[in-house]
Amino acid sequence: xxxxxxxxxxxxxxxxxxxxxxxxxxxxxxxxxxxxxxxxxxxxxxxxxxxxxxxxxxxxxxxxxxxxxxxxxxxxxxxxxxxxxxxxxxxxxxxxxxxxxxxxxxxxxxxxxxxxxxxxxxxxxxxxxxxxxxxxxxxxxxxxxxxxxxxxxxxxxxxxxxxxxxxxxxxxxxxxxxxxxxxxxxxxxxxxxxxxxxxxxxxxxxxxxxxxxxxxxxxxxxxxxxxxxxxxxxxxxxxxxx
Amino acid sequence: xxxxxxxxxxxxxxxxxxxxxxxxxxxxxxxxxxxxxxxxxxxxxxxxxxxxxxxxxxxxxxxxxxxxxxxxxxxxxxxxxxxxxxxxxxxxxxxxxxxxxxxxxxxxxxxxxxxxxxxxxxxxxxxxxxxxxxxxxxxxxxxxxxxxxxxxxxxxxxxxxxxxxxxxxxxxxxxxxxxxxxxxxxxxxxxxxxxxxxxxxxxxxxxxxxxxxxxxxxxxxxxxxxxxxxxxxxxxxxxxxxxxxxxxxxxxxxxxxxxxxxxxxxxxxxxxxxxxxxxxxxxxxxxxxxxxxxxxxxxxxxxxxxxxxxxxxxxxxxxxxxxxxxxxxxxxxxxxxxxxxxxxxxxxxxxxxxxxxxxxxxxxxxxxxxxxxxxxxxx
Numbered sequence: 032x033x034x035x036x037x038x039x040x041x042x043x044x045x046x047x048x049x050x051x052x053x054x055x056x057x058x059x060x061x062x063x064x065x066x067x068x069x070x071x072x073x074x075x076x077x078x079x080x081x082x083x084x085x086x087x088x089x090x091x092x093x094x095x096x097x098x099x100x101x102x103x104x105x106x107x108x109x110x111x112x113x114x115x116x117x118x119x120x121x122x123x124x125x126x127x128x129x130x131x132x133x134x135x136x137x138x139x140x141x142x143x144x145x146x147x148x149x150x151x152x153x154x155x156x157x158x159x160x161x162x163x164x165x166x167x168x169x170x171x172x173x174x175x176x177x178x179x180x181x182x183x184x185x186x187x188x189x190x191x192x193x194x195x196x197x198x199x200x201x202x203x204x205x206x207x208x209x210x211x212x213x214x215x216x217x218x219x220x221x222x223x224x225x226x227x228x229x230x231x232x233x234x235x236x237x238x239x240x241x242x243x244x245x246x247x248x249x250x251x252x253x254x255x256x257x258x259x260x261x262x263x264x265x266x267x268x269x270x271x272x273x
Numbered sequence: 274x275x276x277x278x279x280x281x282x283x284x285x286x287x288x289x290x291x292x293x294x295x296x297x298x299x300x301x302x303x304x305x306x307x308x309x310x311x312x313x314x315x316x317x318x319x320x321x322x323x324x325x326x327x328x329x330x331x332x333x334x335x336x337x338x339x340x341x342x343x344x345x346x347x348x349x350x351x352x353x354x355x356x357x358x359x360x361x362x363x364x365x366x367x368x369x370x371x372x373x374x375x376x377x378x379x380x381x382x383x384x385x386x387x388x389x390x391x392x393x394x395x396x397x398x399x400x401x402x403x404x405x406x407x408x409x410x411x412x413x414x415x416x417x418x419x420x421x422x423x424x425x426x427x428x429x430x431x432x433x434x435x436x437x438x439x440x441x442x443x444x445x446x447x448x449x450x451x452x453x454x455x456x457x458x459x460x461x462x463x464x465x466x467x468x469x470x471x472x473x474x475x476x477x478x479x480x481x482x483x484x485x486x487x488x489x490x491x492x493x494x495x496x497x498x499x500x501x502x503x504x505x506x507x508x509x510x511x512x513x514x515x516x517x518x519x520x521x522x523x524x525x526x527x528x529x530x531x532x533x534x535x536x537x538x539x540x541x542x543x544x545x546x547x548x549x550x551x552x553x554x555x556x557x558x559x560x561x562x563x564x565x566x567x568x569x570x571x572x573x574x575x576x577x578x579x580x581x582x583x584x585x586x587x588x589x590x591x592x593x594x595x596x597x598x599x600x601x602x603x604x605x606x607x608x609x610x611x612x613x614x615x616x617x618x619x620x621x622x623x624x625x626x627x628x629x630x631x632x633x634x635x636x637x638x639x640x641x642x643x644x645x646x647x648x649x650x651x652x
Contacts, residue, residue, distance in 0.1 A: 138280065141276060149567070
């Protein structure tokens with residue numbers, strides 16, 4: 032594990048979030064606070080329905096909490112994501128955030144290279160030859176350069192997830208949120224994905240939050256949180272091999 | 274290649290119904306309009322088929338406010354003096370055009386339309402398909418020429434009996450090709466024969482039209498305008514082109530056939546629009562997860578809207594590209610029987626309408642884009 036910066040880049044402070052009304056009211060997050068540091072790969076585990084995805088959505092600016100703050104490092108300052116206007120929040124996500132989901136959700140018509148290029152071009156990061164170069168650089172790091180002209184139908188599940196990771200990382204985000212990124216993969220490909228995410232955190236200094244059910248991921252992460260009944264608890268890491 | 278077009282080609286089965294709907298609408302609209310124009314071209318045949326084919330340097334003078342060439346009322350021959358002698362205007366020519374009652378040789382009657390003109394080679398009013406032989410034959414009183422498509426309709430192929438017009442016996446001396454008729458077969462004859470056949474229907478010293486050739490189309494427009502302004506109460510003047518258009522537009526607007534064909538085209542447009550809109554909507558919904566990822570990554574929603582609209586544009590363009598050969602093929606298939614006038618304006622107009630329709634369908638599909646939320650990917 033690399034040396035951890037002293038200041039978090041993303042802080043969840045006293046977050047609560049409930050669903051439903053009246054008797055059906057259910058708390059997904061109860062006064063949850065969490066700090067994410069640059070260069071850290073953080074695993075968030077918990078049983079189904081424990082609020083893991085809710086916490087990821089709240090922290091990533093996709094779902095507004097009922098109360099509490101999400102403070103994100105933006106240009107040297109910590110800003111509350113949920114006091115930004117929707118447009119500011121969209122811009123913030125564009126500048127800082129990458130997502131990886133369980134389903135790869137790649138455009139069936141586009142090649143591996145184009146799946147990355149579309150983010151660079153439409154996000155205003157790079158155009159034309161520069162977007163192509165950056166996409167190819169990323170695909171090379173993911174071991175996918177020979178597959179750059181292939182469409183999703185001609186890629187294996189592991190390769191598709193790696194393209195999805197490339198799509199999340201190509202704009203060099205400060206934060207990456209991954210929801211069950213290995214659950215659709217066999218263990219061999221799952222390990223590969225975790226290695227890539229760990230490298231992205233340690234080499235690029237990104238803060239990566241992974242939500243998963245899978246205890247086998249523990250050896251790959253720097254911090255492990257357990258969420259159950261809306262309560263978050265940091266737990267010690269079990270050394271690899273135990 | 275744009276991502277929009279690439280997606281369209283990759284998922285062509287998904288977009289096929291939309292493309293075919295555009296093609297269907299475009300074919301229907303182009304053919305209906307072409308059919309309509311082709312049909313109503315018939316109404317201006319007396320003008321268009323004269324020497325020089327509706328020469329734009331010709332001026333036609335008829336009764337006040339005459340809306341179509343077949344609705345002219347008698348005007349005094351003396352109006353010649355109003356036209357003749359103007360600079361750049363040739364000697365006016367007499368022209369008789371009137372309905373007649375045709376008695377078929379085998380019995381029964383039919384409405385016909387008499388076109389009595391000068392028959393000399395320089396005549397402005399004589400149909401240009403009348404050969405010198407036919408013109409010579411028509412100089413004999415009570416002789417007529419009809420289009421070959423009307424021979425059977427008028428039963429002129431009947432071996433016995435005598436055809437009559439307004440009760441007076443006539444003799445068919447030949448036929449011409451390509452001058453189809455709508456309500457009443459055209460009957461070509463000399464001025465003298467026309468006058469004799471119309472009898473009291475045409476007062477003495479009256480004709481239906483006076484035609485004169487001008488030095489240039491510009492001069493013809495100027496003369497027509499001068500005459501209209503100078504004699505607004507008892508005659509009307511048009512250039513040949515104006516009168517031709519006036520005649521077509523009059524029947525286009527006045528007949529129910531025009532309205533019916535127009536409704537059919539509108540219905541086709543509506544059906545095409547609904548299918549295209551549904552196709553675009555389904556295609557957008559099917560890509561909702563991919564779009565949601567982009568939104569999660571902070572890609573502005575308008576980028577996705579532009580992609581959907583670009584796809585709609587391509588659906589329209591491909592639909593049109595398929596429609597054109599079909600339209601032209603169908604036109605050729607029926608050419609012998611019906612004239613489908615697929616002029617450039619119709620083809621361009623159809624393309625415009627079809628692409629607009631596709632873009633509107635795309636705009637409708639944008640409702641689904643507005644509903645896409647990245648949060649849905651976490652549920």
